[in-house]
Amino acid sequence: MTIRILAAGDHFVRSDLLADALRQVVPGGADIRELTLPWPVVPFGRVGEVDEASDVEEELIEALRGVEICVTQMAPLTRRVLDACPDLKLFCVSRGGPVNANLQAATEAGVTVTFAPGRNAVATAEHTVAMLLAATRRIPQTNADLARGVWRGDYYMYDHVGPELEGGTVGLVGYGAIGSRVARMLEGFGAEVLVYDPYVTGVPGQVELEELLRRSRFVSLHARVTPETTGMIDAKRIALMPAGSVLVNCARGALLDYDALCDALDSGHLFGAAVDVFPTEPIPEGSRLLTTPNLVMTPHLAGASKETAAKAARIVAEDVARYLRGEPVAHHANPVLAAS
Structure with missing residues (x-):
């Protein structure tokens, strides 16, 4: 047959x-x-x-x-x-x-x-690192200014420039196929990598979530969505991150409180953020995400x-x-x- x-x-x-x-x-x-x-x-x-x-x-x-x-x-x-x-x-x-x-x-x-x-583990890991660099060095914003003929010298001012990955601490929330690849890539930059993942053991740099957030200048999300992880990065936990930090989410929109993210960017507590996933896709007209400063966005294509x-x-x-x-x-x- x-x-x-x-x-x-x-x-x-x-x-x-x-x-x-x-x-x-x-x-x-x-x-x-x-x-x-x-x-x-x-x-x-x-x-x-x-x-x-x-x-x-x-x-x-x-x-x-x-x-x-x-x-x-x-x-x-x-x-x-x-x-x-x-x-x-x-x-x-x-x-x-x-x-x-x-x-x-x-x-x-x-x-x-x-x-x-x-x-899509390799593609998403590579995109995550690209988003981290884009947000930290404000590549999309400076490119957009140049494309419309504006040369902004103020981007070179001390208070406007971002930190380097080398010597910095990056916290990875989740250490599966994607998170572990991101860790290897970041080690190549000379960064210290911390990991929070209750489902793995024996990982170098493994700490509890609150400690990871307090110590990390850069944080990237790689957890699966479960009842326990939904909304896990909220206003209280973003506030634990050092002032001038960068937050990246190329995992799932449900992991992150996006209003809290926008508040932290508006206040300047976060230097920048980069997200590939959203609570509602496509992004609704009038969303705060469309006007919040220092936010790099891509339309859910990290794995593409x-x-x-x-x-x-x-x-x-x-x-x-x-x-x-x-x-x-x-x-x-x-x-x-x-x-x-």
């Missing part, structure tokens, strides 16, 4: 990348179909009961007719999709976490969900690189190959199903 596979890509992890990765590892007789979703031309959002998905339930249901395996980045695996697609058995999300999949409903339907941990897209396609394709060989998949998202 021919195995039908849907490669539901988008304009980043493209359908052809997914299909090509599949063809390298799955049997030649597989029927691989392609569907292109609109992200990032059309922003993702909440679809049904899942987050960060493309609003394409109707198109997905139609494309999944008779399909056993779906590989995707942004397709919504909602209860409605599951109810309409009884042939579906494997749903592979080419992201670091399957936030666009209803894991409980998938488990109830007997659908295995996988994901692609570490796919050609290598990230290729790795994502390869990771999910390899799990499809394991599934077809009757082996356990490597990156199971619904472990109750895996154990049953």
